[in-house]
Amino acid sequence: MTTQNLDALYQEIILDHYKNPHHKGLREPFEAEVHHVNPTCGDEVTLRVHVQDGKVEDVSYDAVGCSISQASASVLTDLVIGKSVSDAMAVHEQFLTLMQGKGTVEPDEDILEDGIAFAGVAKFPARVKCALLSWMAWKDATARTLGEDS
Amino acid sequence: MTTQNLDALYQEIILDHYKNPHHKGLREPFEAEVHHVNPTCGDEVTLRVHVQDGKVEDVSYDAVGCSISQASASVLTDLVIGKSVSDAMAVHEQFLTLMQGKGTVEPDEDILEDGIAFAGVAKFPARVKCALLSWMAWKDATARTLGEDS
Amino acid sequence: MSTLPGLLPELDVVRKDFPILERTLADGLPLVYLDSANTSQKPQVVIDTMVDHLERHNANVARAMHQLGAESSEAFEGARDITAAFINAPSRDEVIFTKNASEALNLVANTLAWARGPLQVGAGDEVVITEMEHHSNIVPWQLLTERTGATLRWFGLTDDGLLDLSTIDSLINERTKVVALTWVSNMLGTVNPVAEIARRAHEVGAIVVVDASQAAPQLPVDVAAVGADFLAFTGHKVVGPTGIGVLWGRRELLEQLPPFLGGGEMIETVRMERSTYAGIPHKFEAGTPPIVEAVGLGAALTYLSHIGMEAIHAHEQAITAYALDGLQTVPGLSVLGPLSATERGGAIAFELEGVHPHDVAQVLDSRGVAVRAGHHCARPAHQRFGVQSSTRMSSYLYTTPAEIDALVEALEYTRSYFKLV
Amino acid sequence: MSTLPGLLPELDVVRKDFPILERTLADGLPLVYLDSANTSQKPQVVIDTMVDHLERHNANVARAMHQLGAESSEAFEGARDITAAFINAPSRDEVIFTKNASEALNLVANTLAWARGPLQVGAGDEVVITEMEHHSNIVPWQLLTERTGATLRWFGLTDDGLLDLSTIDSLINERTKVVALTWVSNMLGTVNPVAEIARRAHEVGAIVVVDASQAAPQLPVDVAAVGADFLAFTGHKVVGPTGIGVLWGRRELLEQLPPFLGGGEMIETVRMERSTYAGIPHKFEAGTPPIVEAVGLGAALTYLSHIGMEAIHAHEQAITAYALDGLQTVPGLSVLGPLSATERGGAIAFELEGVHPHDVAQVLDSRGVAVRAGHHCARPAHQRFGVQSSTRMSSYLYTTPAEIDALVEALEYTRSYFKLV
Ligand SMILES: Cc1ncc(COP(=O)(O)O)c(C=O)c1O
Numbered sequence A, B: 001m002t003t004q005n006l007d008a009l010y011q012e013i014i015l016d017h018y019k020n021p022h023h024k025g026l027r028e029p030f031e032a033e034v035h036h037v038n039p040t041c042g043d044e045v046t047l048r049v050h051v052q053d054g055k056v057e058d059v060s061y062d063a064v065g066c067s068i069s070q071a072s073a074s075v076l077t078d079l080v081i082g083k084s085v086s087d088a089m090a091v092h093e094q095f096l097t098l099m100q101g102k103g104t105v106e107p108d109e110d111i112l113e114d115g116i117a118f119a120g121v122a123k124f125p126a127r128v129k130c131a132l133l134s135w136m137a138w139k140d141a142t143a144r145t146l147g148e149d150s
Numbered sequence C, D: 001m002s003t004l005p006g007l008l009p010e011l012d013v014v015r016k017d018f019p020i021l022e023r024t025l026a027d028g029l030p031l032v033y034l035d036s037a038n039t040s041q042k043p044q045v046v047i048d049t050m051v052d053h054l055e056r057h058n059a060n061v062a063r064a065m066h067q068l069g070a071e072s073s074e075a076f077e078g079a080r081d082i083t084a085a086f087i088n089a090p091s092r093d094e095v096i097f098t099k100n101a102s103e104a105l106n107l108v109a110n111t112l113a114w115a116r117g118p119l120q121v122g123a124g125d126e127v128v129i130t131e132m133e134h135h136s137n138i139v140p141w142q143l144l145t146e147r148t149g150a151t152l153r154w155f156g157l158t159d160d161g162l163l164d165l166s167t168i169d170s171l172i173n174e175r176t177k178v179v180a181l182t183w184v185s186n187m188l189g190t191v192n193p194v195a196e197i198a199r200r201a202h203e204v205g206a207i208v209v210v211d212a213s214q215a216a217p218q219l220p221v222d223v224a225a226v227g228a229d230f231l232a233f234t235g236h237k238v239v240g241p242t243g244i245g246v247l248w249g250r251r252e253l254l255e256q257l258p259p260f261l262g263g264g265e266m267i268e269t270v271r272m273e274r275s276t277y278a279g280i281p282h283k284f285e286a287g288t289p290p291i292v293e294a295v296g297l298g299a300a301l302t303y304l305s306h307i308g309m310e311a312i313h314a315h316e317q318a319i320t321a322y323a324l325d326g327l328q329t330v331p332g333l334s335v336l337g338p339l340s341a342t343e344r345g346g347a348i349a350f351e352l353e354g355v356h357p358h359d360v361a362q363v364l365d366s367r368g369v370a371v372r373a374g375h376h377c378a379r380p381a382h383q384r385f386g387v388q389s390s391t392r393m394s395s396y397l398y399t400t401p402a403e404i405d406a407l408v409e410a411l412e413y414t415r416s417y418f419k420l421v
């Protein structure tokens, strides 16, 4: 890996979110709480979602992990809170595509906002899991909420 | 393997014993009967020993197997029947040494008689087991007889 | 080299891929390798791929974050993709790397023993196998049934070496939990109607385990078409290395089964009191996997796919037909199993009247012809035909008609050596 | 290259044996491989021996009667002799080849679950492990105890990373059936007093299982001296290939245990109704064994013995002492486990305040320095020290002091990269 790549990985935006994560902490009310682990390294996230009338009212979390996984949780909450569940799922889809694109996908800043900073992560297969940890947890928790609703 | 080695393996003596095995068949009386198998190829021998007053009165057997294993059973019976158990065990010891010598051991004809024909077998690791099948069975059966005696 | 219809078009080029085929044996004889059902030879590309991995990319997988680790993980997981494609698996996650086919079959038997709920096997349940199985598809089911109190039953064989399907209605019934059978027999060569039996098994809700150890080298494999729930094969018979086997299983079943071996890689989180387990396939891959072996297997399957499994199958059929003809010219020789090449795979076991298989193999070996003698880990099938052991020739994509000629000639020599002529 | 007392005298020559050490990474950086506790690199002689086997001697073992079969069997069984000598086993038959250390440990746990008679583990029985075990020596015992109703207990750790032996009298008692522990910790580096614990375990009639996965690469191993009943290690950490592990066990116990996996090679005779099993070691080696892997392992152990395990141990100690010194010059860095090289093996896990281990490893990698980050399959030991994960450097016989300097320098760079200075 080159130092250039290193800088692509550790974008300022990522380090900022890492140092000052948004929406961190576990809050009430919530309909579902999940606990996800990255078995390889032990990184963990506990994540709660509060969904009302098809809208993501809140996403709160407690997480231990590397800069990428922490920053990614922070960006996630910025992007989905306040959106309709279906819009939020679309964002999730885009983020997933970006992460699994091995560095070949051009991110759409209008949709992913700060999330575009993760484009560099996609080139590091070992770190993709870090970036996706909280996103997978959010999807899981949201699915459970909807499961309960229906 | 060379044709020369092949002839060393299939000595006339061996082929003779194979075609006309001595002491073949299961007979009474006997104190112990054992069943040994070569798991690799499935060759089998059922062997009975009749020991009285420390003397090998009879060794009878039923066997399916290759020329080497059949001839070896025949030679075994020739060599041990009529001997004292301890003399027979000494012969067994010599035969074992010959077989495990990888072709480097010079056999003693006075002791091994027709058994010296097996000297060539020792060069074929895969066939050593064939040659030893009935000998191991005899040792096992004899040990059981002695176990019962004491 | 004679040209039979169906032979691989560039057979001499294919042969050049296999360095061992250039070996000369004692007495300067060329090697005539007719023991491929036992283990196949390896093309240079498989060896080179393994060497390149060991010399340039070696690192542990999954756990390692550095460049070598990423390269090694990519090569290892890439092999899983290749394997999934080779057997047309619906998902790469359904492909589990084991150490050989035997472990793959034991994995299924073992996890069924520890399963709780609908998959559990216990008293009153029945497991059905066949009389033509390799020991590796018999003993695991004996252990399972002995240990759980279930009952082991089996299909018998007809006189011409086929499965006796006349008993199928009573054998496969509502008590049947598992039907495990070989696709291609390693002794009789018989190709079994696996899809048909699987259909019957599924009607009663049984799980179908297919031993494809001899099929995968020779036939195009499509796990969906064959109707299997589990399918096993082994690396060393598909021109890959030893130390690696494959278990494919349906996701839904793999997810329900408890873990097999415990350890690194197969966990989600470990506390001293209790652990939770990773998702498939890792749940069934405890410890450092056979990394360089998977990489070698990937190269092997790519090599086979490049030549084409249809073409390889046609080649096997051509050689097998040629061999069946040739063998039957040898007086006193009788072939075990079906006599038509189209009904069978490329392993041909036979008896030569008056000479024990060990002795046949020994004399053949003195002429450079490598075959197998014994029960080929299929003792019950031998017993069924009242045979203690047999001699087996088995061909593969590198086998030439000339090698079959050499075999036939060496068999004639064997007869004369043992003074049968 | 600095010269520390204890370093291998011809270190540059040794390094030339390992082709991968000549690799350059991205940006043209040389590889600084400090992840040997994860997997070791392979000397040319191991690779060449495997290639020679595959290109010239490849055949299945035991079953094959032809020349290639004899050569392959001799090479494979020769590897067993070499392995037996390497660990000073009383008998070669006590050496069982598995696929890795994890399978070796699971083999013991699994056969104890199915054993009947005095070895059987069941309700009321206790199995004792330690909090510093690798997951591969935790999960098998969790599965065993969960499945049989036995109780799992464990030694805790002292603050300085040693086993807390103050509880030994209550932990090892008349209910104890098994004591399983690691000789050298892969995370803390701690070298445990295995012989002493084994003595205590034997007093109560318990079986002692030693995980020598990290010991075998670094220390002279003598199974008798260590007092083990079973001892496991893995090929890929002793400069051998993946796909092979070793279980040594006392003959008397191996003979009493039921089979593990069923299939070819492990049988005596097979009937459909029931089978009988081969003697040791084959009873525990179902299916085609890892042949080329065993051959590679034999070459690996011969290579290590040639250099000398005492010399390798001295080298590891010298490098470890040098590394402990160097690491402690890095501000905010704290080492987990014993701080004196003589009490520990060559794996050093540490924390760097303010930077997550993943990020440390990533930045080190950008400088060509390969280390491991995570819980190193020892999550409970991390938890014991309140640590989520750590960075681990691990050296081996090819490691130079200059590489440790490169690590320390890269750690300084990491701090500056994350603006901690
Ligand atoms: C102490 C210890 N035990 C067991 C293992 C497991 O070895 P393997 O993954 O080769 O089965 C390892 C290495 O990963 C180890 O360090």
Ligand SMILES: Cc1ncc(COP(=O)(O)O)c(C=O)c1O
Pocket: C037, C038, C100, C101, C102, C103, C134, C136, C137, C182, C184, C185, C186, C211, C213, C214, C234, C235, C236, C245, C377, D264, D286, D287, D288, D289
């Ligand atoms: C039909 C069949 N099943 C299973 C096996 C077992 O394969 P392995 O020995 O690689 O486990 C073999 C080969 O030996 C076989 O031919």
